[in-house]
Amino acid sequence: MTENERSEMQVQCLQFRRAVGAEPGLKNPQVEAHAAACTSCADYRRQMRSLDGVIRRALAIPVPASRSRASSAPGVDKPRHTRRWFALAASLLAAAGIGFALWSTAPRESLATTVVEHVRHEPDALVTTADRVAPFALEDILAKSGVRMRGNLDTVSYARSCPIRGHWVPHLVVQTGAGPVTVIVMAQEHVRQPVPLRTAGLTGTIVPAGPGSIAIIGSGPVPVDEVRDRVLEAVEFLETGQ
Amino acid sequence: MNQEAAGTDRHRRFAALCEPLRDDLYRFAFWLSRDPQVADDVVQETMLRAWKSLDRLQDGSAAKQWLLTIARREHARLYERKRLATVDIDELVAVDTAALATSDERDQELDEVRRAIFELDEDYREPLVLQVLLGYSTQEIAEHMDLKTGAVLTRLFRARHRLRRQLGLSGEEQED
Secondary structure, rough: OOHHHHHHHHHHHHHHHHHHOOOOOOOOOOHHHHHHHHHHHHHHHHHHHHHHHHHHHOOOOOOOOOOOOOOOOOOOOOOOOHHHHHHHEEEEEOOOOOOOOOOOOOOOHHHHHHHHHHHOOOOHHOOOOOOOHHHHHHHHHHHHOEEEEOOOOOOEEEEEEEEEOEEEEEEEEEEOOOOOEEEEEOOOHHHOOOOEEEEEEEEEEEEEEOOEEEEEEEEEOOHHHHHHHHHHEEEEEEEOOO | OHHHHHHHHHHHHHHHHHHHHHHHHHHHHEEEHHHHHHHHHHHHHHHHHHHHHHHHOOOHHHHHHHHHHHHHHHEEEEEEHHOOOOOEEEEEEEOOHOOOOOHHHHHHHHHHHHHHHHHOOOHHHHHHHHHHOOOHHHHHHHHHHOOOOHHHHHHHHHHHHHHHHHHHOOOOOOOO
């Protein structure tokens, strides 16, 4: 190989490695021709593609079963690799001086448990009554939690703003043909699929609702679909505060 | 279409387009912020904004790019609003590797790579995540980050070069 040919080859190697270093999966005639002609560059491309495989696996961290996901039963342990990954992230954050109390390996109380416990502590609300909450009062309660009335919800007999997992949420009681039903509208809590709720004397479910979810609980048979549809018609989720 | 049917239809559309992307959204937010709590907040804010502006998403096949663009903006807004602490990479203390000791060699390798990615500048980390994890093309990354494609390619090359050096894999190629 002449000096000129050697220089030209080096330029081609540099261009090849810059291109493949940015896009290891790059395929075009020039790239393939050089890889066929230069074993060193072909090896470089193999290494970059192998590295990308590892990078992809590293980036695909386990997504925590946080409050924004379908709740797991209390006491269910996280898989070992998930606990290790949390430990790594927590240690790196701690080293960087960023501390978060929520970064704990102890399992959080599930959303289902939180909701049921809250309802159980307000038994006087879940009663059959002809009383109705004034529309303006209901709108006010909803507005505090980033929810707006857009339709009519005239069967609400009870409405309070209650704290659930650090957020103020509307706790309503809706009168239905099957009796009173508790409805908790949680704009900040999301479930991917319905979560059944069952405790002494109470049954219900938490259902996905747009970006958040709605808990529907009653004593005895609960017309979940009817109540869910009625609530979804009547309310609208707004953006969180600025 | 009456109001009830329209509302149900909207919920179904949101569930079909946005829910399947939630995990990718979290991972993107995590690697952008390097903070699981911030990532959680970004995902929540993104989903709320997406819900509110769902009607603006005309092409369902663009849902991923649309959501990640919202997430990028939400991260910037959250950062500005909360004045999140910046971390000087040089001040990161070496992780106590004894705490992460494991007999699983594959886990060890991934932990090492994650640590190295963690230490990349955001300018290099973000395009790498978009390309390798989320399958973005160079053009898509350029549009997402408002850069020229040449700048994206340079950042991707440098990201990999720095990772190779960090992991003790670097060869003869120069970064610049």
